[in-house]
Amino acid sequence: MFPVSIRQLSLDLLLFKRKMVPVSSPRSQEDELVLHEKRIASHLSILMGGPVEVRFTDNRTTMISCRRKGALHVRLHRMFQQADDRVLNALALYLKKVSPGNCAHILDEFIARHRSEIRTVPTRRRPVSPAGAVIQLDEVLERVSNRYFGGAVGDVRIGWGKERTATRRRRRTRIHSCALATYCFEDTTIRVNPVLDSLKVPDFFIDWVVYHELLHHVLPVERSAGRTRYHDARFRSMERAFARHDDARRWEADNISWLVK
Numbered sequence: 001m002f003p004v005s006i007r008q009l010s011l012d013l014l015l016f017k018r019k020m021v022p023v024s025s026p027r028s029q030e031d032e033l034v035l036h037e038k039r040i041a042s043h044l045s046i047l048m049g050g051p052v053e054v055r056f057t058d059n060r061t062t063m064i065s066c067r068r069k070g071a072l073h074v075r076l077h078r079m080f081q082q083a084d085d086r087v088l089n090a091l092a093l094y095l096k097k098v099s100p101g102n103c104a105h106i107l108d109e110f111i112a113r114h115r116s117e118i119r120t121v122p123t124r125r126r127p128v129s130p131a132g133a134v135i136q137l138d139e140v141l142e143r144v145s146n147r148y149f150g151g152a153v154g155d156v157r158i159g160w161g162k163e164r165t166a167t168r169r170r171r172r173t174r175i176h177s178c179a180l181a182t183y184c185f186e187d188t189t190i191r192v193n194p195v196l197d198s199l200k201v202p203d204f205f206i207d208w209v210v211y212h213e214l215l216h217h218v219l220p221v222e223r224s225a226g227r228t229r230y231h232d233a234r235f236r237s238m239e240r241a242f243a244r245h246d247d248a249r250r251w252e253a254d255n256i257s258w259l260v261k
């Protein structure tokens with residue numbers, strides 16, 4: 001699928017035909033990717049005037065994302081290994097938020113051209129357990145689905161997640177993550193932070209958490225230049241349709257200190 005793998009394959013065939021033993025083994029596809037990451041990082045560093053680190057992803061929907069943490073950490077779909085200077089210049093301007101319209105156009109065009117490289121096979125679904133000591137999440141899902149979505153939420157699963165750790169935040173799959181639950185677009189699964197499996201948590205609050213994640217499941221996400229906006233205006237207005245929206249917000253504000261340590 002990638003030019004890199006085709007190049008690699010022909011090199012392997014050549015070596016086989018000549019019955020040669022390479023002095024050092026040919027570079028693997030992963031090594032090639034690392035070289036491209038470094039190439040793009042140094043290109044962007046010059047254009048951005050500061051240190052940039054680049055990591056490729058195999059994401060299905062978020063093609064570009066970045067976070068400043070000392071250096072600028074840029075995550076790009078691995079299609080960007082084929083980005084030429086024009087695309088990288090547009091990417092730099094886009095990241096610097098200089099004339100974002102024009103750059104987004106060039107990036108959108110590049111992404112559209114390489115769309116066939118975006119993995120479409122769904123990830124294997126790991127089992128989840130909705131049964132808690134206090135709260136049965138499958139019952140919550142059914143209640144919220146019936147009340148707000150006419151019982152028609154399609155293929156979505158729910159279960160208790162693991163307690164959040166720093167490493168979980170660096171997952172490569174695309175997760176929309178709120179503090180108390182996540183919705184994973186890859187396997188259409190809601191995972192709720194087990195801290196909520198408590199008698200201290202009122203029904204309306206667990207309903208609210210599940211309602212929020214279900215909105216991520218049912219609403220289309222707004223995308224531009226591979227960047228995803230999870231909470232756009234439409235999402236926020238749908239949130240306000242929750243019967244006890246204000247109570248839920250207030251309860252969260254009052255209790256967040258023990259909920260999320």
Ligand SMILES: [Zn+2]
Binds near residue numbers: 177212216230231
């Ligand atoms: Zn959210």
